[in-house]
Every structure is written in structure tokens, then in C-alpha cells.
Amino acid sequence: xxxxxxxxxxxxxxxxxxxxxxxxxxxxxxxxxxxxxxxxxxxxxxxxxxxxxxxxxxxxxxxxxxxxxxxxxxxxxxxxxxxxxxxxxxxxxxxxxxxxxxxxxxxxxxxxxxxxxxxxxxxxxxxxxxxxxxxxxxxxxxxxxxxxxxxxxxxxxxxxxxxxxxxxxxxxxxxxxxxxxxxxxxxxxxxxxxxxxxxxxxxxxxxxxxxxxxxxxxxxxxxxxxxxxxxxxxxxxxxxxxxxxxxxxxxxxxxxxxxxxxxxxxxxxxxxxxxxxxxxxxxxxxxxxxxxxxxxxxxxxxxxxxxxxxxxxxxxxxxxxxxxxxxxxxxxxxxxxxxxxxxxxxxxxxxxxxxxxxxxxxxxxxxxxxxxxxxxxxxxxxxxxxxxxxxxxxxxxxxxxxxxxxxxxxxxxxxxxxxxxxxxxxxxxxxxxxxxxxxxxxxxxxxxxxxxxxxxxxxxxxxxxxxxxxxxxxxxxxxxxxxxxxxxxxxxxxxxxxx
Ligand code: NAD
Numbered sequence: 287x288x289x290x291x292x293x294x295x296x297x298x299x300x301x302x303x304x305x306x307x308x309x310x311x312x313x314x315x316x317x318x319x320x321x322x323x324x325x326x327x328x329x330x331x332x333x334x335x336x337x338x339x340x341x342x343x344x345x346x347x348x349x350x351x352x353x354x355x356x357x358x359x360x361x362x363x364x365x366x367x368x369x370x371x372x373x374x375x376x377x378x379x380x381x382x383x384x385x386x387x388x389x390x391x392x393x394x395x396x397x398x399x400x401x402x403x404x405x406x407x408x409x410x411x412x413x414x415x416x417x418x419x420x421x422x423x424x425x426x427x428x429x430x431x432x433x434x435x436x437x438x439x440x441x442x443x444x445x446x447x448x449x450x451x452x453x454x455x456x457x458x459x460x461x462x463x464x465x466x467x468x469x470x471x472x473x474x475x476x477x478x479x480x481x482x483x484x485x486x487x488x489x490x491x492x493x494x495x496x497x498x499x500x501x502x503x504x505x506x507x508x509x510x511x512x513x514x515x516x517x518x519x520x521x522x523x524x525x526x527x528x529x530x531x532x533x534x535x536x537x538x539x540x541x542x543x544x545x546x547x548x549x550x551x552x553x554x555x556x557x558x559x560x561x562x563x564x565x566x567x568x569x570x571x572x573x574x575x576x577x578x579x580x581x582x583x584x585x586x587x588x589x590x591x592x593x594x595x596x597x598x599x600x601x602x603x604x605x606x607x608x609x610x611x612x613x614x615x616x617x618x619x620x621x622x623x624x625x626x627x628x629x630x631x632x633x634x635x636x637x638x639x640x641x642x643x644x645x646x647x648x649x650x651x652x653x654x655x656x657x658x659x660x661x662x663x664x665x666x667x668x669x670x671x672x673x674x675x676x677x678x679x680x681x682x683x684x685x686x687x688x689x690x691x692x693x694x695x696x697x698x699x700x701x702x703x704x705x706x707x708x709x710x711x712x713x714x715x716x717x718x719x720x721x722x723x724x725x726x727x728x729x730x731x732x733x734x735x736x737x738x739x740x741x742x743x744x745x746x747x748x749x750x751x752x753x754x755x756x757x758x759x760x761x762x763x764x765x766x767x768x769x770x771x772x773x774x775x776x777x778x779x780x781x782x783x784x785x
Contacts, residue, residue, distance in 0.1 A: 297391070297401055297624040304391050308339045308485075310346055310509060311492040313353035314502025320345045325482060325511065330398040330632040330668045331623045339485045342510035347477070347518035350506040354448040354475035355524055357503030364445050364473040368424035375420035375471060377498040379413040382459075385494060391624075392486040393458045398631040398667070400623050403585065404459075412463040415766070418750040419471035422771050426472075436785040442778040445473035446526035446551070449774060450519040452512075452540070454532045455634050456588040456690075458484035462491060464555075464754075464765040465529040470495075470505065472774035477525070478507045479516050481532075483634050485509040512536065517543065520550075527551040527774065531590075534688075534713070534759045553763030553773055555590070555755055557688040558716030561709035562593045562745060563731070565702060566601040568721040569743055575609045577745040578694070581719075583618040583672045584746075586633055587692035590760075591717035593745055595678075595685055596696045597705045603698045607657070607676055610696075615658045618692065620669040632667040633691060639668035642691030649675045649684040654695065680708045688714070702727065710736045715757030719745050738764070 308324075309316040317340075324338040340346075358364050363371065382389065389412075390404035399408070428441045451465035462478055469476050480488040488507045495505040508515050516536075520528050520543035527550055530540045534556040544550045562581065568574045581593030598606050621628035633639045639662070646660045659673030670691055678685050678695040685695050699705040709718055718737040722728050728742045738756045741747060748754070748766075755764040764770050 292402055292405055292626040295626065297626070300387060301391050301395060301624060304388065306388070306392060306486050307489045307493070308337055309489075310340050310342055310350070311489050311507040312346070312350045313506065314496050316489075317349075319343070327396055327483065327485065328635065329395050330634055330636070331395075333636065333666050333668065336395055337486075339509050342508040342515040344514075344518045346508045346510070347515060347522060350477045350508045351448055351519075351522050351524050353503040353506055354477055357501055358445075358447050358475040362501045363470075363475065363504045366473070371471070371473065372420040372423040374499040375416050375423070375467070378495050378500065379416035379420065381494040381498050382409065382413045382416065382491070385490065388490060389459050389487050392490060393484060394623050394631070396484040396486055397455045397458060397634045398623050399585065400628045400631045402626045402629070408457055408460045412459045414750060415460070415463040415467045419467040419771060422768060423471050426771065426775070428777070436783065438782040438784055440780050442780065443772070443775045444778055446774060446776055447474060448525050449474040449476050450522070450525045450528045451476060451478045452516050452519065452528060452530045452532065453478070453480055455481035455483035456585065456590070459487045459491065461531050462488050464770070465531065466491070466505065468771040469529060469774045470500075471771055474526075474774055475504045476506065477519060478505070479519050480507065480509060482509070482511050520544070521547045523548045525550055527553070529553050529763070529774075531555040531765075533557055537761060551773075554761035555763050555765055556716075556759065556761040557714060558590045558592070558756065558760050559595060559686065559688055559712045559714045560591050560593050560717045560719070560737075561595040561597050561712075562719040563597045563699075563702075563705045563709060563721065564599060564602060564606060565705070565720065565722040565727065566599045567723040568602060569723050571602065571606060571609060574721050575606060575613060578610060579614045579617050581745040582694040583614070583630065583692045586631055586670075588634065588690050591739065591746065592690075593719065594689060594693065594695060595680075595709075596694055597699045597708055598696055599705070600698050600700050603696070607696060610674060611657050614672060614674060614694075618672045620663040620665065620671060630669075630672065630692070632669045634668070636668045638690070639670055642670050642689055642693065645684055645687070645689045645691070646673055646693060649678070649682065649693070649695070652682045652684070654678045654682060654684060659692070680711055686712065702731065706731065706734050710734075713759040716755075716760035717741070
């Protein structure tokens with residue numbers, strides 16, 4: 287799908303005709319909650335109610351886990367020939383592409399992402415994710431170890447069983463894909479619990495998995511609130527692993543749930559406060575400024591690795607800021623997320639907008655200089671204008687806490703050592719970037735930065751082969767890569783006596 291195709295479409299008309307499911311998807315069928323409970327989803331672009339979705343709790347999680355357990359025990363997926371399992375996932379990827387318009391509308395209507403981003407970023411990346419893991423399935427092997435001549439020892443890799451995926455709302459389809467893809471590829475049966483703000487695209491995913499040839503019960507979706515459906519899943523005694531993406535606070539809760547239940551494995555992809563270091567020899571200031579703008583204002587700043595802290599060497603700080611202000615003030619303009627020209631949608635909810643505005647207030651009251659933004663555009667929906675603070679120091683709240691909105695903080699530093707110490711002075715460690723012409727400095731900085739993903743002279747570049755995950759309180763899992771697939775397997779050691 288090209289942008290030219292997009293601009294010819296009337297997305298409001300398409301939204302009006304869109305039909306979608308709002309019930310859970312359990313054992314290959316749609317089903318309401320036992321007590322008929324529902325929760326409301328509001329379209330953040332208009333502030334108006336969008337739909338009512340089945341609200342799951344313990345009974346629905348029990349049903350979904352039982353279906354997943356039954357499908358796993360039947361071996362219909364877990365022992366399917368690797369190439370046949372890969373073929374289903376390849377077909378699943380094609381169906382995601384074929385249903386791009388539906389996915390684009392579902393996520394845009396729920397969480398306000400510009401529809402062009404859905405079509406050009408989220409959906410191609412989600413399809414690629416399933417292709418990548420499909421291609422890996424028959425490349426996983428075990429090992430034969432060295433033994434004395436009276437023994438033969440080999441190590442098998444097997445799926446874990448029933449896996450729970452708990453995901454956030456900022457890239458609903460894509461974050462679900464990063465969890466569900468490797469879990470399914472490894473042969474597990476899955477229960478996805480989408481975020482309550484964006485519950486619809488997960489349902490379509492599960493339906494398309496069955497259409498692609500996936501057996502019923504292997505991919506289930508239960509919607510509901512975190513503290514009910516999410517907690518019931520994470521506490522379930524028959525769930526072998528929780529793959530979680532979300533806030534650091536709830537990530538820690540996942541570890542508690544594991545300890546309170548069955549010591550299930552937990553992989554965590556959590557928050558961030560990404561530093562981008564721009565050294566005196568930043569190669570091309572215009573290019574760097576462009577990346578800095580996109581790195582914090584793209585997806586409304588609702589990105590775990592958003593480049594929210596700009597660490598500017600004092601020798602280039604003024605020029606950098608002048609260019610950032612000149613370009614950044616107008617690069618992202620709030621608009622109707624269903625308009626393909628829009629590049630800045632609303633924040634996910636009105637309450638999240640209040641949270642972000644509260645941070646902007648703190649920035650001002652703690653003495654940072656508001657260079658632009660800090661306001662809400664006069665339109666319906668939960669919009670916040672792109673915002674830049676200069677004169678920030680790393681003790682200020684806006685430099686320490688994850689804002690998850692379009693708010694950049696510029697901090698002036700005196701050379702690499704100070705930049706490194708400020709960059710690492712955070713509880714987070716998801717990603718970081720450094721801009722320099724000096725190869726030795728780049729390599730040294732890569733080693734010294736405490737983050738799981740480092741970019742040099744670029745930002746947010748990557749591929750499916752790139753492990754994506756954090757150091758420190760940004761988590762302890764890795765998405766996207768071979769390591770992610772292996773984390774949904776366990777090893778079995780077989781010792782055979784030959785005597
Ligand atoms: P969140 O932690 O509030 O919710 C994430 C998921 O957990 C949702 O499905 C929610 O329903 C569920 N949940 C909430 N409370 C729960 C509980 N008590 N028990 C069980 N489940 C519960 O996060 P969010 O607001 O949806 O997403 C934003 C956060 O996600 C940000 O911190 C962001 O940095 C992070 N994130 C991280 C990555 C990454 O790869 N590191 C990617 C995207 C988002």
C-alpha cells in the first residue's frame with residue numbers, strides 16, 4: 287500500500303461501513319462474558335464513545351486457558367511439522383496485509399494513531415513479524431553434547447505450553463504481533479489480553495489465524511481490564527509464561543503474580559526515557575535535528591523508546607535548538623487521524639492527556655524554558671501540541687519520568703563524559719543514541735551506554751533481526767529476534783545409557 291493509494295481513500299466513509307467483533311475469541315469462536323459485562327471504548331479523535339466490548343475476568347480466562355491447554359495437549363499445533371506450522375504463519379502474515387484497511391481503522395479509531403502510520407508502519411511491520419518467525423521455525427535445533435562412549439546425550443527444544451501475552455495500546459497490532467508471533471512459532475498455545483483502550487485488532491488477528499489454517503484453541507483473545515482479565519491470566523496456574531509489554535509499574539506486578547502462582551516465566555518490555563547524545567562532531571546537524579524531531583513527536587510521543595532527552599554538547603546546543611525550533615514547531619500538526627495527511631493524532635485518552643499536561647506544568651514550575659507547544663489545540667479529542675523544553679537538568683521531573691507524550695527535554699552537556707553520566711542517570715535503559723563522526727568515540731559510547739538498543743548517527747532504525755528490549759527497569763526480555771523465539775521454548779536433556 288503506497289501513500290498515493292491512501293490519499294485517494296475516504297476513510298470516514300470506510301469507518302462508517304466497518305463491521306467488527308467486540309466479544310472474546312475463545313476456542314475458535316466469539317463469545318460474550320458469562321455475566322454479560324462490557325466496558326466502553328472512546329474514540330480519542332472525537333471524544334465520543336466508539337463501542338462496548340466484552341469485559342472478561344476469571345471465568346473467561348479459565349475458559350481460554352482450558353481451550354489453549356486442550357489444543358496444546360492435542361499436539362495439533364505443538365507437534366505440527368515445522369514447515370506446516372510455518373506455512374500457516376506465512377498465510378497469516380498475508381491475511382494481515384490483505385486486511386490492512388480493517389486493521390488500520392480498528393487501531394486508529396481506538397487509540398488515535400494517524401491512519402497513514404498504521405498503513406505504512408504498523409501493518410507492514412506486523413506482517414513481517416509473522417513472516418520472520420515462520421521462517422525461523424525449522425531453523426531451531428537442539429544439540430548433541432560430548433559424552434563418554436557409554437552414553438549419548440542430546441538436548442531438545444520444546445514449547446512451553448500455554449502462554450499469556452499482555453500488551454499495551456500504543457501499537458496495538460504490532461505489540462501483540464511481537465508477543466504472539468514467537469510464541470506461536472515455537473508451538474505454544476496463546477491467550478492474548480489486549481489493552482482495554484485498544485481491544486479490537488487482537489480479535490481480528492485471532493480470527494485470521496484460524497482462517498489461515500491455525501487450529502481452534504491455539505490463539506485466544508480475552509479482553510478486559512488489567513486488574514481483572516490481566517491479573518487472572520498472569521496468576522493462572524496453567525499458564526507457563528507471560529510475555530508482557532507495558533509500564534514498568536505493571537511489569538513489576540507481573541513478577542509478583544508469577545511468585546504468587548506457579549513461578550511462570552515472565553518476559554518484560556517496559557518503559558523508557560531514551561537519551562540521544564549529540565556530540566560536537568555530530569555529522570550533519572540538519573539530519574540529526576530531523577531524527578530528533580521524529581524521535582519524540584512520531585506516534586504522538588507514545589513510544590517506549592521515544593527520544594525524550596536530547597543531550598546537546600554545549601558547542602552545538604544553540605544551533606541545534608534554533609534548527610529544532612524552526613522545524614519542530616510545525617513538523618507535526620494535530621489533525622483528524624482518519625485524514626491520510628495527518629501526522630499527529632490525539633493522545634490515547636483524555637486522562638492520558640491530563641497526565642501529559644500535568645508533566646508540562648511541572649516542567650514550567652521546576653524552571654525549564656518552554657520553547658514551543660505546551661498547549662492543547664482547540665479541537666475535539668485528546669490532542670496535545672508538540673512541545674519542547676530547553677534549560678532542562680536531569681533532576682527535573684520531565685527528565686526523569688516517562689511522559690509518553692510529544693514532549694522533548696533539551697539538556698546541555700559539556701563533552702562526552704558528562705553526556706554519558708546524564709544518559710545513564712535514569713532507572714530506564716531501553717534505548718539510546720549517539721551522534722558523532724568519530725568511530726572510536728562511537729564504539730566506546732556504545733559500551734558505556736546502559737541500554738539494550740543503541741543507535742549511532744540514526745534513530746529508531748532496525749530490522750526483525752535486532753533484539754529489542756531493555757536494561758535496568760526497562761525490562762528483561764527481548765522482542766523481534768531469534769532470542770525472542772527461544773524464550774518461548776524450554777530445553778529437555780535426554781541422557782541415554784549405551785552400556
Ligand atoms: P500498562 O502497564 O498500564 O498496561 C499494559 C497492559 O497491562 C494492558 O493490557 C493492561 O490492561 C495490563 N494491565 C494493567 N494493569 C494490570 C494488572 N494489575 N494486572 C495485569 N495486567 C494489567 O501500560 P500502557 O499504558 O498500556 O502502555 C504504556 C507503557 O507501555 C509505557 O510505559 C511504555 O513505555 C510501555 N511500552 C513498552 C514497550 C517496549 O517494548 N519496551 C513497547 C510499547 C510500550
